[in-house]
Amino acid sequence: MYQQILQELQPQDALLVAVSKTKPTAAILELYEKGQRDFGENRVQELLPKYEALPKDIRWHLIGHLQSNKVKYIAPFIHLIHSVDSLDLLREIDKQARKNERVIDCLLQFHIAQEESKFGLQWEEVQQWPANVFSALPNIRLCGVMGMATFTDDEEQVRREFRQLHRIFDVMKNRFFAAEERFREISMGMSDDYRIALQEGSTMLRIGTLLFGQRNAEEEDVT
Numbered sequence: 001m002y003q004q005i006l007q008e009l010q011p012q013d014a015l016l017v018a019v020s021k022t023k024p025t026a027a028i029l030e031l032y033e034k035g036q037r038d039f040g041e042n043r044v045q046e047l048l049p050k051y052e053a054l055p056k057d058i059r060w061h062l063i064g065h066l067q068s069n070k071v072k073y074i075a076p077f078i079h080l081i082h083s084v085d086s087l088d089l090l091r092e093i094d095k096q097a098r099k100n101e102r103v104i105d106c107l108l109q110f111h112i113a114q115e116e117s118k119f120g121l122q123w124e125e126v127q128q129w130p131a132n133v134f135s136a137l138p139n140i141r142l143c144g145v146m147g148m149a150t151f152t153d154d155e156e157q158v159r160r161e162f163r164q165l166h167r168i169f170d171v172m173k174n175r176f177f178a179a180e181e182r183f184r185e186i187s188m189g190m191s192d193d194y195r196i197a198l199q200e201g202s203t204m205l206r207i208g209t210l211l212f213g214q215r216n217a218e219e220e221d222v223t
């Protein structure tokens with residue numbers, strides 16, 4: 001399965017983030033040995049012991065909701081935070097990045113699904129942010145956007161939601177980041193909808209189940 005997904009990614013050169021939440025370090029090492037270096041976790045308290053235990057050239061992606069008071073724990077090493085869903089959080093990441101003398105790469109997570117439970121910004125909200133906000137946070141490097149589609153069999157709905165995310169990306173790119181090569185990521189697509197996501201321009205897939213098997217639902221409480 002791993003090789004097959006990698007092949008599907010080839011034509012457009014999207015990145016595969018292997019979502020290892022709830023899975024043991026042994027399972028992560030198995031993929032690591034096949035060459036995988038990008039892994040995603042959604043909880044800080046689970047990420048920390050894995051970071052400690054596993055090879056230091058792994059690039060860790062935080063993909064779940066992040067509480068401001070936990071930013072300090074991941075600031076020294078996190079590779080990319082996909083799930084920035086408020087201006088306060090962005091400011092806190094900037095502050096902790098500065099303390100660590102780092103620039104931290106971030107994506108803004110947008111709410112594109114119909115389900116209410118999913119985290120994320122509304123485009124209207126971001127438009128109200130101070131005009132200079134992105135240049136005023138020197139230790140943040142904004143690299144693009146992230147979103148999760150509705151959990152549904154209706155492929156057209158999923159496609160519409162991914163298109164909406166792509167439009168938000170385009171508007172942000174034109175308005176704030178036209179000159180910045182770095183702003184180029186659209187993190188969308190999971191095990192059930194990654195093919196649609198690729199067709200709609202995804203540059204990063206976040207895939208768990210297809211690589212690691214089903215998760216135990218009880219372990220997966222979203223914090």
Ligand SMILES: *Cc1c(COP(=O)(O)O)cnc(C)c1O
Binds near residue numbers: 191206
């Ligand atoms: C769990 C999770 C994934 C991976 O989901 P699968 O359906 O197992 O591929 C992707 N993105 C986020 C934000 C997740 O929480």
